[in-house]
Each structure stands twice: as structure tokens, then as C-alpha cells.
Amino acid sequence: MSGTSYDAVDAAACDLDHRPEDGVLRLTPLGMVSEPYPADLRTDLAQALPPAPTALADVCRLDTRIGRAFGRLAVRADRELCRGRAELVASHGQTVYHWVADGQVHGTLQLGEPAWIAEATGHPVVSGFRTRDVAAGGQGAPLVSLIDLMLLRGRPGVPAALNIGGIANVTVVPPQADPVAFDTGPGNALIDAAVHELSGGRLAFDEDGALAAAGRVHEGLLRRLLTEPYYRLPAPRTTGKELFHQGYLRSHLGEFRQLPPQDLVATLTRLTARTVADALRPLGATEVFASGGGVRNPTLTAMLRAELAGTRLRTSEELGLPAAAKEAYAFAVLGYLTLHGLPGNAPGCTGAAGPRLLGSITPGRRPLRLPAPPPTAPHSLSVQADGRC
Structure with missing residues (x-):
């Protein structure tokens, strides 16, 4: 992910284990890698953000360049943190516009086309988390x-x-x-x-x-x-x-x-x-x-x-979660919930009409096989000892 400061791309890796019998989702951190945006990309992104006028050609180019930057870092995170065994990538994308009028969110736009991440890593990618909450009447934030x-x-x-x-x-x-x-x-x-x-x-x-x-x-x-x-x-x-x-x-x-x-x-x-x-x-x-x-x-x-x-x-x-990586780990959890058919929003916090499955899934190189949804969603998150060797 990259946040509203748009200075760098962060990738956190973790192992997630949900045991429905106790309602606990166990998260074992595997570490984080981060890379600054290339200087020219950061400059072009800054120049395209509100209140600056933006052409659709610029949006298209940014969507591709951000997606490629995310894909490169996801490959690195898989290699360095997961030893090549990653199974799923969750991408928040780069927020470029949040359409708010009269206290209501009408739309939100995150760039970083997930197809580039899926192509680079070979893994399925969950992305576009905020839009479904907005469509259900929510603010789309804070999803964390x-x-x-x-x-x-x-x-x-x-x-x-x-x-x-x-x-x-x-x-x-x-x-x-x-x-x-x-x-x-x-x-x-x-x-x-x-x-x-x-x-x-x-x-x-x-x-x-x-x-x-x-x-x-x-x-x-x-x-x-x-x-x-x-x-x-x-x-x-x-x-x-x-x-x-x-x-x-x-x-x-x-x-x-x-x-x-x-x-x-x-x-x-x-x-x-x-x-x-x-x-x-x-x-x-x-x-x-x-x-x-x-x-x-x-x-x-x-x-x-x-x-x-x-x-x-x-x-x-x-x-148990490093301050610099907490939001990245949070979106890893949200990606896990989506893959398993579980809601990823808290309606009382975002204002949505109810719990919603968030995001879209872009398949990787292999046929996409979704796991069966567990009988109940986890109600608590337990952070285990750091899993890095």
C-alpha cells in the first residue's frame, strides 16, 4: 500500500490462521519492505492530485506506473519475507481522490491496476476495498x-x-x-x-x-x-x-x-x-x-x-504490530477476509448499511479456487511472535 503521504510503497507479509472454534484470527508478522516511489512518479502523482486539473491520459499512465511499482515490491516481499511461498496479495492502491460532499462520500478512487501485480507475482490479488463500503452508504474509511x-x-x-x-x-x-x-x-x-x-x-x-x-x-x-x-x-x-x-x-x-x-x-x-x-x-x-x-x-x-x-x-x-506497518498488516487481513467470503467493514464505524464483502479478486497464473467460507467470522485478532528467522 501507499498512504496519503504518497512518499513510498510498503509491503508487509504475514501468516494468517483462522480457527472458527475459538473465533480468533492469528497473525504472525513476517516483516515489511518499503521502497520510495521513483522521483519522477512521485512528482507526476503530486501534480495530478486535487486541486490540480488532471487529464485522463495522466490517470491512465499513473494507474499503470503505480501498479508496476506495487508489483515490483510485492515480488520482493514474496522473495525476501515469504521465501517464495506467498499465496495472496492484498493491494490498497494509491488513493488519488475521495469524493465527499455534504458529509457524504459519493465515490473514491485508488490507482495501481492489480493486473500488473498479479502478472508480476503470479498470485491472486484482492484490491478495490473501499468502493463497496461507499456503495453501501459508508464513508469507505477508516476500513482499518x-x-x-x-x-x-x-x-x-x-x-x-x-x-x-x-x-x-x-x-x-x-x-x-x-x-x-x-x-x-x-x-x-x-x-x-x-x-x-x-x-x-x-x-x-x-x-x-x-x-x-x-x-x-x-x-x-x-x-x-x-x-x-x-x-x-x-x-x-x-x-x-x-x-x-x-x-x-x-x-x-x-x-x-x-x-x-x-x-x-x-x-x-x-x-x-x-x-x-x-x-x-x-x-x-x-x-x-x-x-x-x-x-x-x-x-x-x-x-x-x-x-x-x-x-x-x-x-x-x-x-504486536510495528507502527510503520500496521495499516499494511490490516489490509492483509482484509484481503484474507475477502478471499474467504467474509465481510471486511465495520458498519457502525464507516456508516455503511451493513457488513459487506470488500473488493475484487484478480486471478494469478493458476485457476482461481476460493476456499469455502468458514461458519463464523473471526471476532478477535491475536498477533503471534514474529515469524522471521
Whole structure:
């Protein structure tokens, strides 16, 4: 998969074993490999994303080039992590547009044609996960909420999962109420946009949070940014770089355009921490398990701890899944569920009309033979000891 930061392609490998008698799906991690997008591909992708105008020829070329990049990394993951024994590839694709109007998602588009992955690896590929949830009236996100429920269900208090990619999303699991999941707003999106512009395109992100650490939060700009109507929409809600992009940032700076670069980045980092904490506070979260690229930013995590004011901030490693690979492992699980004829969404979290089988299956080199669906779907996910030698 590649997330909303579109900086690299990640492939995580795992062994999955479902025993219907106990309702547990056992996941043994086998590791992760990652490769940056080729520079020209990343540039062309950035230039095609909203609000930029895009030609269908560009979409076609990107669909093929992203599919080939995914296929190359899937071959590498099979060879290095699975010793050539992989049986299934699950591909999230690269989100390029999420069509949201009046709080409702009307469509979503992920590029990375799965036929290229199937041709490169010889394995069947599950892809196109989000569209079915959207067709059923859901937000199509966060689909990882089903895996969060399986991981967090039964923990004491009110556990929550947080992923900080380009966009930040949360899943909260109260013991006596329905779970809630939604996008809180920008994760790294506005920070990355500012750093890219301030550096004249030389830098893509605030490495180690160094710029933010050297700056001071400008409360006036922070107050202006917090007036964004999205933050007051009811859950479930979802957003993307269709809203939080470089043009959005420029339009909100106004009289603050002359801020020192480090103060701007510090303010945007505080914005991410504040909007995440504001989203979690009313839901009574007692512990938060964080994952995603934002976890590597110590300034962001420090601000988030301060904003959470006593709610324990942990990482997904404590649940057995590396923070950098959690979403990739989640989509491996979703691919497994689809292959076995099992629903892959959590309707109460996405807003869909009910449980749905997600995605489409592209056959590999051999005839496609689907396993018989198990009598019951797994209700919990158990992460086993790392399976790498």
C-alpha cells in the first residue's frame, strides 16, 4: 500500500490462521519492505492530485506506473519475507481522490491496476476495498477500524487506536457502547505541505520534528485553523488531501504569511495534536495506541501527550504490530477476509448499511479456487511472535 503521504510503497507479509472454534484470527508478522516511489512518479502523482486539473491520459499512465511499482515490491516481499511461498496479495492502491460532499462520500478512487501485480507475482490479488463500503452508504474509511476492533475488544477502560498518516484517524472502543471511528483531520498533510514549500521542494517532511521543535506555536494562526468546519462534523466522517492540501494552507495564512518557518511548522504540528485530542476527549479514551509515519515525529508525539493530558499514549508495537506497518498488516487481513467470503467493514464505524464483502479478486497464473467460507467470522485478532528467522 501507499498512504496519503504518497512518499513510498510498503509491503508487509504475514501468516494468517483462522480457527472458527475459538473465533480468533492469528497473525504472525513476517516483516515489511518499503521502497520510495521513483522521483519522477512521485512528482507526476503530486501534480495530478486535487486541486490540480488532471487529464485522463495522466490517470491512465499513473494507474499503470503505480501498479508496476506495487508489483515490483510485492515480488520482493514474496522473495525476501515469504521465501517464495506467498499465496495472496492484498493491494490498497494509491488513493488519488475521495469524493465527499455534504458529509457524504459519493465515490473514491485508488490507482495501481492489480493486473500488473498479479502478472508480476503470479498470485491472486484482492484490491478495490473501499468502493463497496461507499456503495453501501459508508464513508469507505477508516476500513482499518475492523482490525482495530479485533485488536482492542476486551481491553480495560476505553481503548483507542490512532493512525497518523497524511490524514489522522481514530477508532474508539467503549465497553458498553458502539465503537466509533473517523478521520480527525490532517495528520502530516499540512506539515508536509509547509515543509515542502518552505524548502523550495528540497524537503518532503519535518525530519525528527526538528523544525517544529525549534519554533513557537502562534496561537492566533492556530485559532484560525481550528475554525475549519470539518472538525465539527459528526462521526462517521472522512477527509483527505482534497481538503487539506498546499492551497488550503496558503488560503488560511492571511496576515500570518511572514511567520518564521519554524513557527509555522510548530503551529501546524500543534494543530494535528490538538484536533486528535479534541476528537478523542469527548469519547473518554483511556489509552491510545498510535501508528503511522507521525509516530516517528517526536515533537508531534510530545505535543500529543500534552494535549491528551493524562491519557496514556502508546504505540501499536505494544499490540504486536510495528507502527510503520500496521495499516499494511490490516489490509492483509482484509484481503484474507475477502478471499474467504467474509465481510471486511465495520458498519457502525464507516456508516455503511451493513457488513459487506470488500473488493475484487484478480486471478494469478493458476485457476482461481476460493476456499469455502468458514461458519463464523473471526471476532478477535491475536498477533503471534514474529515469524522471521
